Amino acid sequence: MSGAGEPRYPMCPIPTVPDPIRKTLKSETDIGASNSSPSHAHSQDEHRGSDHHQSEQAAKPHHAPHHDGPSSHNQLTKKDIETIFSGAPYFLLEKGKHGLWYPQIIFPFDDHDPTIQNLGDRRPLPHASYTLCTLHAHLPVPDDWVIEGETPVHLGHWKRSEAPKRATFDVGVHEVPNMLSVNGKDAGTVGFRHFLELPVADSVLYAGPEKSRPCADLLHISSLPATEAYELMGHYNDPYAQCSDGTIHDRKKLLCEGPVAWKRIGVRDIDLRALVERLQTLKTLRYEILHGDVPKTILDMECIRELYSGLFNRFLYPPVRFLLADAGDPHSLKAQIKALTVVLATPGAWFDFSLIDWRLHIGQILFENPPHADGDFLDPDKSDKPWVHSTLERKWLLVQMLLAAELLMRLDATVRVGMLQNARDIDVSVHDVYEFDRLRSGKLNWDLVTVRRFLDSFHFTYNPVEPDHPSPTIPSPRKSPERHHHRGFLEAFTHHSTSSTHHDESSWRCHLAPSHVDQQLKGLFVFADNLGWPGLAAFKSALRSKLEGEGVERKIEAAYTIPLTNTLHAEFSAVDLKKEMYSRSPSRQLLLLHSRDSIRPLNIGGWITRSWLAGLVIPGESISHLLMATLLENDEEAMATLGPVANVYGGFTYKGKTWWSKKCIVGRVLASQPGTKVCLAWLASSIVPKDSESGEQLVDTWFEVDIREPPRHPGKPRIKHGNRLSFDSTPLGLGELTSGVFLLPVDGPCDSWSKANINFHDLTFSRDTKRTGDKLTVVQKAYANFLLASTATGPPTPVSFALTYNVRFISSHECRPPGGSVNYQNHPNAPDGELSSSSSSHVSYRHHRFPGHPLHRSYAFKWVPLESLTETSHSDGHSSGLGKEEIILLDARGSHDKETFARAWCASVGHHAIIGKVGRTCLACCVREARALQVKVVIRIGDGMSTPSSSIQVLYGGE
Template sequence: MAFFFGRRHSISSDTPVEGDGLPRSERGRRSSVPNIADHNNAAQTRGVIHDIFHKHRPDADTHFSSAAKAPGTVRGTATASSRTSGSAHPQDEKTGAHARHDSGVHESMEEHRSEKVTRSHKPHHHEQSPSPQNQLTKKDVETIFSGAPYFLLEKGKHGLWYPQIIFPFDDHDPTIQCLGDRRPLPHASYTLCTLHAHLPVPDDWVVEGELPVHLGSWKRTEAPKRATFDVGVLEVPNMLSINGKDPGTVGFRHFLELPVADAAVYVAPERARPCSDMLHISSLPATQAYELMGHYNDPYALCSDGTIHDRKQMLCEGPVAWKRIGVRDVDLRTLVERLQTLKDLRYEILHGDMPRTILDMEGTRELHSGLFSRFLYPPVRFLLMDAHDPHSLKAQIRALTVVLATPGAWLDFGLIDWRLHIGQLLWENPPHVDGDFLDPSKSDKAWVHATLERKWLLVQMVLAAELLLRLDATVRVGMLQNSRDIDVSVRDVYDFDRLRSGKLNWDLVTVRRLMDSFNFTYSSVDPGARPQMPSLPGKHEDRHHRRSFLETFTHHRSSTSPTNHNECAWRCHLVPSHVDQQLKGLFVFADNLGWPRLQQFKNALRSTLEGEGSVERIREAFATPIRNPLPAGYTAQELRKEMYNRSPSRRLLLLRPRDSTDPLDVGGWITRTWLAGFVIPGESISHLLMATMLENDADAMATLGPVINLYGGFAYNGKTWWSKKSIVGRVLASQEGTKVCLAWLGSSVLPKDSQTAQPLDNTWFEVDVREPPRRPGKPRIKHGNRLSFESTPLGLGDMTSGAFLMPVDGPTESWSKLGINFEDLAFTIDGERRQPEDNHLTVAQKACVNFTLTSDAFEPKTVSFSLTYNVRFVSSHECRPPGGLISYHHTMGANESGRSSSTSSYVSHRHHRLPGHPLHRSYAYRWVPLESLTENPSPTDGNSSGFTKDEILVLDARNSHDKETYARAWCSSVGYHAIIGKVGRTCLACCIREARALQVEAVIRIGDGFLTPASSIQVLYGGE
């Protein structure tokens, strides 16, 4: 089966690319329609599919009659000899039992079984060997699995794996290749959330719900004409699939990457510590200790020696400490002018008529002179070891890489926290009452001024820009054009890649966004709101302490007065370039979430940001720093420790209300970050949009307060809005009328206090939740090829027609008489953590969703599920079953109620498709009636639930939003992730295989009635 695994392209190398020009009988895998014109192949294909659908009526009657008599769990086994499960359906729910289809697999499969999927599978029951005429051929496989998604992991650099979904038998069918599992981005400004390749979003593209509207043209302005240096880093998880097809869901790629997300890998900055030699200096020989101390203050001495710096302490130590990592005391005007020069050059590289690099503007010696005379100290010996020419581009790249990779010395944008808070340094006046920032009032050093940390960020950005453009020139000229002037080998490129840490890669990503978002200007006049000056030294005498021997030995006081480091960094003005586009993106976000008083909200912002004189007002607003006082009910220490918080239900952020009386006030640093488009890829885009919307709604700020919970939700004016980080939001998303945009949802469900039964309105929520139990071993994304082997359409066993089933959804009305009504959402308030009224934050110790169940078989009863576990719901990937007409004649049994003849009623249709893809019997699954979910203890508590390992539970929640909410709430109560498989989008077999690929325990079937999955684009085949 090597032709199947991992193949993206044509099986046959001599197959023409233009399949439409071939006769229909010769197109093979290029069409989703079976080859009917080829009599031999067609006859065999029809025989194979007939075998899959074939039924032995006596066996089937016996199976159903015995199932009706069983008092407990009903187990129906499908084998190749009897084929009683040729069309698998849920057992009649009147029995109140589980209908299980384990497809002849009763023993747990080995973790590492043979890679050869053609190996004969040995079922639990004795059966005869399959006859040769039933063995599936390559043509059979191409036909019956056309349109079936194939799940795999693609191996990347540094041991990383990238989730992919392909259709290996439909390479040249665009209607199948374009199938997906996510919603399109609603606006062009939202592309800032990702580094993944995607189609450009047109300027006028707006998505309301699931459909694009107001699309005047497909034009995308300012789209680059050519690519630049590939940094080789992507946000994790993939933000393109943050919104699945269904509300409250994510896509396949996003879900797989959650265990290795940036938030999980980059938890907090490393704790500062000196190098190991310094820790043991007292035990070193005298000569070695003297040499170590003598070179302690040399340039680059503390870059790669194992020291982990404390950024704030290093800034306070001044130019002497900066020299130890090779950085000069940079002149601010020089810095700003260089940033603008590099920004202009990069624009020419991307948009110019001719390909250019930084070498077209400056030679290597000029670049060397400018870099090491203005920003860095001359490179020392260890930086020139592999460079034949000390002025070469290679030496410059190595020096920049070593400096920027110095541990702890710079802001680390690998941390999701700094990706969000970077705007706080650019526009908020210190001291900051939240975040991990330097407090200049706690130091009496002359160079520690209020804007020192802002300037240090700008130094980091200009060094990253210098590195980015040199790397781009290296690739373009040194390798692609084979220049004699630049000596760069493939090995050098690998060395550069090895030196670039995750932190350094994110520096390059961040500076690209900075140069895309701003123009940089220098003003010799300080802005109107002057920064806070440091206190007099006398006030800090009590903070002085006696220096240790090491500090005394290495401490140097500058003999000259400081010149550059005390210049106010607010003189660097950042002028945004894309305010109009960002403002439209904000309005789309508010509109899609159903924000109240939307027109009033839009008018307030337009009055400042649009119209005559708006350009000058925006320039002045972005050049003026703002202050944000500490709100009542909070302490600075409490807010600062939230910066690196990794709680799944709590992430606090301090907003600044907009002053409507000030024409230059456009909110706080959050609003400015969004309006500038300075959005670093990752989850921060959703936080910035919601925070910007709240900051600029005066009534919402007055009602809800300035402190928000980005991982929770809030109730306002009788409605609620929830982050998709909250399990409450993901469960309520299935309710009718839910509005979704990126990682936020709007709902009409208002929670109530479980003790007082009073609704909880006009407050923020924090709902305690636990992470679901994880399987032992590595995360699924690190399983490599095992993922595709364990979810392949071909299964893990016999490749015969009798080894496959055709599972379909039966008509709901014929077997399900259960009624489920959503009643309410109740919170148990944690009395010990009850917040003061000024905080506007309600902490819920427990969240319960209540339902009423009605049926002819029992009296109405109330069922409550506690939202205990932070489970995820994954939108099923679209599939398209193969075309064909299959009919078989038999008399339906009394218990079948028309379930098994779903295809025969549509025989007269000309372009009918099969009801789904076949499913190999090695994939065990079980139908679970919804009313029986309350009878089973939590599967996470033990094996008493009756569910077996690797068995996929199928919950039928079709035709009812309340049933889907019921199923989602149950999954949260027991700790089961689930696939949301919509009828008409994904067949049942593909849902089960995707669940196996993700190691997800359940599939929730939703949608209306019984539909055959089909492409959203209708195509006539063969010219018909």
């Protein structure tokens, strides 16, 4: 269940200093001799420039009595560099297959220290069930591991029962963006990897299904010679004829055309009992492969000839010539793999789980009876063909899962037996590997990912008795096998009368019994607990009474066996909700929840609840939607108050609080307020918005907040810059490596850069009354309002920022400052609060570690007082005298309201920002991470000056 059996792209170990660092470093034999210890190097004092207000205090570490420090022009040796940059994160992109790049953060100067791996920029997953959101490698979450806020509890009995082994075949794909870093260290933030991958997210790469079209030859058939036209038509209905000929199918039209059309893509009219029994066989085999004591493959159960016979006599048509071109033996595993690959890769014919929409809605096909009020589904009432009945799409999905499982097992056997064990009867060449990579698409890869979750989630049984509810779904007698009508030229050649031996069988006879209800129920409770859901005790008690106790297995099986029906809310039309399926609106993603139905067994919500409780969670963002929707479906009062249509990209008010999706900028800004609770991609806040005109609180409603995407850097997304990212952010900077070119920037006292008193006042919404409904409020503009007092005596000035842009906040990655000590004093020529280093300090602060890492002069930054942001417009925010690569530093330490102020300003002008917490990340590493991500702003938060955090002192023994 943890996904540990689904490995991420393997990261190559880096035993030496990375190239961008290695190329810059000089060996000790190439430079002049230095009589100083690396830790004794010091740099010149730097004063803040009048026009840049730049904090560039230099470090002067403690000297050993028998050594003199090097001059400002002394070059640093490799040993010097490794010492002073110990604990500094290094940002890079690791090159993968197919032109992909994988964000990585390493510590190249700390290979000797395994504890450095404890440093990160994300929160751990709060529960074992949440590992379903990712395909990336991660440590298994212990069974008793629960995170409440940031505190681990139930750690007394660490164990991981039934942890699966790694599957032999690595699909080689991951969810994008990386869901392990969906929650940064700070509320409302994401991690480095997640942010970099946003421009190339699955939702961007796979925007929607391709438009259907016939193959090019059919489009121009009238211009072909007669012999070629007749030959083309003569093979039109051959098996596999429309798999790779350029046809892009319409899945719903293909289903309506029946078994003759299915034959053209190689698929038989499959007997449901045979399909279900085979699914259970493969499910059992997969469990033995992952959990058994002895390595096993499908070849230990069936020989290659038996696999061929079972596949091509029951499920597919025998392979034709083009499928056997390189196979040699037509019965070989290679030929079977190619046939399955070609069939599943047929464009448009199947459900496409590379689309984030189908990853969410897969449970709707399995548990809800059509016609569906939302989604891109077949409406069986619009066809009079005898094989088009209400369970046809469900059966088609089961067929797709079966074929994907057959392919997965053969691939696993090929890798384990043919490649690792070098078996003679399985000949796999490098060419075969390349050919398979060429044939498989994003859709096929996600078939393999999805079928793993599908097999892990259910037990499969066939029951010849129809479910009691609803009435049997056998086609009504009014449907006749054929309607007599005149056919055109093309249809006359392509039409064949169709008879089906299995079309009158309801696919509800395939019963799915969930395997992990207990674990998934605990995961739901952790989600509700971490968000502070009202009436939580009663909520838990009600669900436990239904899903725990004696005889509950039969009740659960009945709940998953009987199909659901759902009705459309009167406020919405079917057209509105069906449009949502492939919508890529950043502020709106509507989901139709299931209203309570007392006549249903267990009464546990609809297909969404059943998907979560079964663990049918496909990697990606859908986990957060499923959790929140399951929570709402099973809270009767919440459903009555908010209605059944949820906007999972927005938020809602309920019982005096607000809950926000992290997809919404309002939630990301409010997250910095005290009392905010976070779990996965949802936040809970005590701040209730008000109507900007009436001043009344907006209660018991969903919100859709209109936003714009922030301006982008010209050219390619940052993640496609390759090695450029690491060159732009290397700790060594650009230029010479002498002691005089490195500075030690520190924050100074909390009032160094901003003496204003800032208080958050309220949140107001300007509503779009034309689009606002009864339970969904459309917000044209959201305003964060503050009171700013520049002096202690003057009246506060109201300040408002419009939350216009969909900016992101990124948690700074932890660093560990190098060991040493430094003394500070107020420089006689510096303004109040500005710090400089001096060995003759009278008032000193001594640290067991430096207050941060050195920063090369090539990294330009500028402190900007918070009160001056009120004069900065959107255009000013992007061109107010700043250098092209200059980083804006905002000092929001010591106050949650200051941080909210800074976040709101970023949202008003369109700047992403690094949230750099004092004690977690030094100022220099924040600036470098901003350069790595091409982010313009660093918001410094926390209390006090730059000192290592208590967690680091404990972790490293207080060096």
